[in-house]
Amino acid sequence: MTVISMNSVHTPVAPQTGVQPMVSFRDVHKSFGALEVLKGIDLDVMPGQVAALIGRSGSGKSTALRCINGLEKINGGELTVCGRNLRARDFELRDLRKEVGIVFQSYNLFPHLTVEQNVTLAPRKVNGLDAAQSRALAAEVLEQVGLSDKALSYPEQLSGGQQQRVAIARSLAMRPQLMLFDEVTSALDPELTGEVLRVIGKLAAGGMTMVLVTHEMAFARQVADLVVYMHQGRVWEAGKGTMLDDPQTVELRQFVGSGL
Amino acid sequence: MDYVFDFSFLESFRSEIISGVRLTILLTVVSILPGFALGTACAVGRLYGPRWLQTAVTIYIEAIRNTPLIIQVFWLFFGLAVLGARIGPFNAAVIALVINTGAYSAEIMRAGFQAIPKGQLEAANCLAMTRRQIFWNIQLPQAAELVYPALVSQFILMMLATSIMSQISVEELTGVGYQVQSITFRGFDVYLVIAALYLALATMLRLCLHGAAQLAFTRLRRLRTPL
Numbered sequence A: 001m002t003v004i005s006m007n008s009v010h011t012p013v014a015p016q017t018g019v020q021p022m023v024s025f026r027d028v029h030k031s032f033g034a035l036e037v038l039k040g041i042d043l044d045v046m047p048g049q050v051a052a053l054i055g056r057s058g059s060g061k062s063t064a065l066r067c068i069n070g071l072e073k074i075n076g077g078e079l080t081v082c083g084r085n086l087r088a089r090d091f092e093l094r095d096l097r098k099e100v101g102i103v104f105q106s107y108n109l110f111p112h113l114t115v116e117q118n119v120t121l122a123p124r125k126v127n128g129l130d131a132a133q134s135r136a137l138a139a140e141v142l143e144q145v146g147l148s149d150k151a152l153s154y155p156e157q158l159s160g161g162q163q164q165r166v167a168i169a170r171s172l173a174m175r176p177q178l179m180l181f182d183e184v185t186s187a188l189d190p191e192l193t194g195e196v197l198r199v200i201g202k203l204a205a206g207g208m209t210m211v212l213v214t215h216e217m218a219f220a221r222q223v224a225d226l227v228v229y230m231h232q233g234r235v236w237e238a239g240k241g242t243m244l245d246d247p248q249t250v251e252l253r254q255f256v257g258s259g260l
Numbered sequence B: 001m002d003y004v005f006d007f008s009f010l011e012s013f014r015s016e017i018i019s020g021v022r023l024t025i026l027l028t029v030v031s032i033l034p035g036f037a038l039g040t041a042c043a044v045g046r047l048y049g050p051r052w053l054q055t056a057v058t059i060y061i062e063a064i065r066n067t068p069l070i071i072q073v074f075w076l077f078f079g080l081a082v083l084g085a086r087i088g089p090f091n092a093a094v095i096a097l098v099i100n101t102g103a104y105s106a107e108i109m110r111a112g113f114q115a116i117p118k119g120q121l122e123a124a125n126c127l128a129m130t131r132r133q134i135f136w137n138i139q140l141p142q143a144a145e146l147v148y149p150a151l152v153s154q155f156i157l158m159m160l161a162t163s164i165m166s167q168i169s170v171e172e173l174t175g176v177g178y179q180v181q182s183i184t185f186r187g188f189d190v191y192l193v194i195a196a197l198y199l200a201l202a203t204m205l206r207l208c209l210h211g212a213a214q215l216a217f218t219r220l221r222r223l224r225t226p227l
């Protein structure tokens, strides 16, 4: 079992303190058939930390993220998430997924259910909450994402930004230890990205451990304790947000310069 | 045109006609739900089952959809009797209707399941829901809603298809019509009435199924979305 730090201060990687990383990649490889997409990833995310994966399209960011909750199976190396060894797979994937939330670019809400039902379906079915408990839970997480007044609406009645915030609330309702975000604002109109980023920023400030793939450089610099620039399936450069001001590699310099 | 209508048979054969209508309704009502359930199970088997099950289900669906219903009924009624299994005409009729409707609704439901975006299922997986929970709470309600109009048409076609069952002495509406006609020789008037009765039954069935949809699909009701 991982020792979870109760201290929510964002600390840089510090293995010597005895606190285990919540996510730990060690030389992780992943191929789709003959195509090697991850070519030896090393990365540690400590409890309470926010890591932002940036990089060009096709560099393997989503794949790395999807390995974390077992949506993709790694082919080599070691990957430990919340104390579980994903190489060995000696545990129920569902048990890991109770602790790791993920939000996708396409919100993937359940269109036939109300916002409240979307948020409480898994807590009711998976964690056995009763009607009163799940209503209180929905009120709490919808408040967190600023949608208290939309509990009885259906997804089709909401804007993209609101739908994405419901998707975040739906993940939070499982009370995860770790949240994953895969380009959650990329499908949104520019004027709607702000409201979603604010919710994520608030979560980060509250001490939630997160790994997020993003194209929002300013946001990554602002909330991330660790910025990871991926290039061609490798961690090309990693460090604090300030690394974006002074890239060490030609590739990152070009990437930052391209305004992506 | 000096044809004179004569509907006096409505009075003299009143009880026969009523019992024919009743039998048509009964055949329809008892066959719809089991047929739909069988079809849904087959759709699931064909989409997600092991190879052997996919093959078995495909053979069943194609065999039923490419042979006449009346032959299926004859085979069940006369064919099984030869083997010593006497199931009775009413049971043979119901079983044939269920098997037939099952095959057609399987294909309809399969299209419904396939129309659900994969991302939703991935999201549900990531919320630690089990296969079973995902099926009952996410896939089945949405698939049924998506293909509901096609299902309604299929069930109405099934009701109309009960008209062949008098061939194995299940005297439903068509069978009664034939009897009345052969006694009165008023074929024009008799079948006009029979047709009107089928039209009324189909309309009623359609209304009932739309009512059921209003109950089952909460979102459609709340948002007043037409089916």
Ligand SMILES: Nc1ncnc2c1ncn2[C@@H]1O[C@H](COP(=O)(O)OP(=O)(O)O)[C@@H](O)[C@H]1O
Pocket: A032, A035, A037, A055, A056, A057, A058, A059, A060, A061, A062, A063, A064
């Ligand atoms: N399921 C898959 N099957 C085959 N190739 C895939 C699959 N998922 C991703 N890829 C490939 O892996 C590479 C990295 O993809 P991805 O991780 O999505 O990159 P990014 O998120 O950085 O844009 C791409 O070349 C992509 O086409």
Ligand SMILES: [Mg+2]
Pocket: A061, A062, A063, A183, A213
């Ligand atoms: Mg991606």
